[in-house]
Amino acid sequence: MEILEKAPAKINLSLDVLHKRKDGFHEVEMVMTTVDLADRIELSRLRSGAIRVESESRFVPNDERNLAYRAAKLMKDHYKINKGVRIFIEKNIPVAAGLAGGSSDAAAVLRGVNKIWGINASLHELAELGAKIGSDVSFCVYGGTALAKGRGEQIFELPSPPPCWVVLAKPTLGVSTQTIYQKLDAKTAFHPNTNGMMEALKQGDFDAICAHVGNALEGVTTKLHPEVNQIKEQMRQAGADAVLMSGSGPTVFALVGQDARAQRIYNSLKGFCTEVYMVRMLGNREII
Ligand SMILES: C[C@@](CO)(OP(=O)(O)O)[C@H](O)COP(=O)(O)OP(=O)(O)OC[C@H]1O[C@@H](n2ccc(N)nc2=O)[C@H](O)[C@@H]1O
Ligand SMILES: Nc1ncnc2c1ncn2[C@@H]1O[C@H](COP(=O)(O)OP(=O)(O)O)[C@@H](O)[C@H]1O
Numbered sequence: 001m002e003i004l005e006k007a008p009a010k011i012n013l014s015l016d017v018l019h020k021r022k023d024g025f026h027e028v029e030m031v032m033t034t035v036d037l038a039d040r041i042e043l044s045r046l047r048s049g050a051i052r053v054e055s056e057s058r059f060v061p062n063d064e065r066n067l068a069y070r071a072a073k074l075m076k077d078h079y080k081i082n083k084g085v086r087i088f089i090e091k092n093i094p095v096a097a098g099l100a101g102g103s104s105d106a107a108a109v110l111r112g113v114n115k116i117w118g119i120n121a122s123l124h125e126l127a128e129l130g131a132k133i134g135s136d137v138s139f140c141v142y143g144g145t146a147l148a149k150g151r152g153e154q155i156f157e158l159p160s161p162p163p164c165w166v167v168l169a170k171p172t173l174g175v176s177t178q179t180i181y182q183k184l185d186a187k188t189a190f191h192p193n194t195n196g197m198m199e200a201l202k203q204g205d206f207d208a209i210c211a212h213v214g215n216a217l218e219g220v221t222t223k224l225h226p227e228v229n230q231i232k233e234q235m236r237q238a239g240a241d242a243v244l245m246s247g248s249g250p251t252v253f254a255l256v257g258q259d260a261r262a263q264r265i266y267n268s269l270k271g272f273c274t275e276v277y278m279v280r281m282l283g284n285r286e287i288i
Pocket of ligand 2: 059060061065066067068089094095096097098099100101102103105106177247248249
């Protein structure tokens with residue numbers, strides 16, 4: 001038995017950090033949505049109890065450090081499964097980019113082994129388990145559009161944004177999420193209007209969505225990597241309706257209503273950055 005799971009990237013339409021918690025994590029309020037840039041995960045059952053991870057990407061480990069491996073191991077231990085699985089990851093999402101590629105791979109494996117091992121756990125159960133792997137995994141289990149609270153694991157579904165283009169550009173540098181959170185001072189950071197963003201989504205108002213994008217982590221990352229601001233400026237000049245860094249960065253996204261302008265932004269960035277993508281917003285849970 002072999003199945004395919006799509007593991008889409010996410011962007012943070014807004015990301016607020018409220019304060020640092022006693023456990024070292026930060027309390028957040030994030031509005032997240034999936035975009036049509038996805039890894040493709042092939043899963044096949046192994047008769048032996050082994051978990052085998054394979055990928056042609058040189059940027060991800062093929063052993064127990066891979067978040068996909070950790071997801072399969074967690075399911076195996078939690079549900080006491082003696083079967084094994086081969087996991088092939090076609091890596092299309094840039095790594096360490098603020099797009100949750102690893103978290104989405106882990107979530108796809110949770111959904112996938114749930115099927116091939118016949119566990120039949122609910123998405124809610126998978127999302128709860130996923131939080132043990134990383135803060136973004138719970139969101140990725142559901143996909144779609146949601147408000148994420150707590151350290152990111154409390155998920156509240158939101159209406160999907162109106163269809164639009166998303167142009168993503170990643171400068172050639174990796175960012176450590178842990179370092180960015182460590183360097184943040186939540187008291188002096190920018191705080192986006194999360195309620196404003198949620199209201200804009202409820203109204204299906206693209207202009208209001210664009211007006212409410214904001215990211216508390218952006219100031220920290222741009223201070224370390226000024227290239228991020230250069231990309232934002234270039235996207236603005238090429239006609240983006242909104243521009244923002246996703247997550248802890250360094251990927252920047254532009255939201256664009258019109259095809260021709262999205263194409264212009266894509267072309268203008270292509271000579272500047274090696275990793276540029278022009279994709280659609282997915283937005284709905286059912287699409288995964
Ligand atoms: C910033 C965000 C925004 O969506 O995404 P990315 O930039 O990674 O995509 C997330 O909050 C990242 O989630 P994720 O990448 O799963 O983080 P984890 O593995 O759980 O944690 C990595 C490290 O980030 C810090 N961390 C993470 C989440 C959180 N709410 N507070 C934190 O302080 C902790 O130092 C932790 O050790
Ligand atoms: N399947 C995977 N895909 C991507 N990265 C992975 C994976 N498994 C483990 N990692 C590790 O997780 C780290 C963060 O990866 P990623 O999820 O791409 O970052 P981000 O959440 O910032 O987009 C990387 O250093 C990478 O080596």
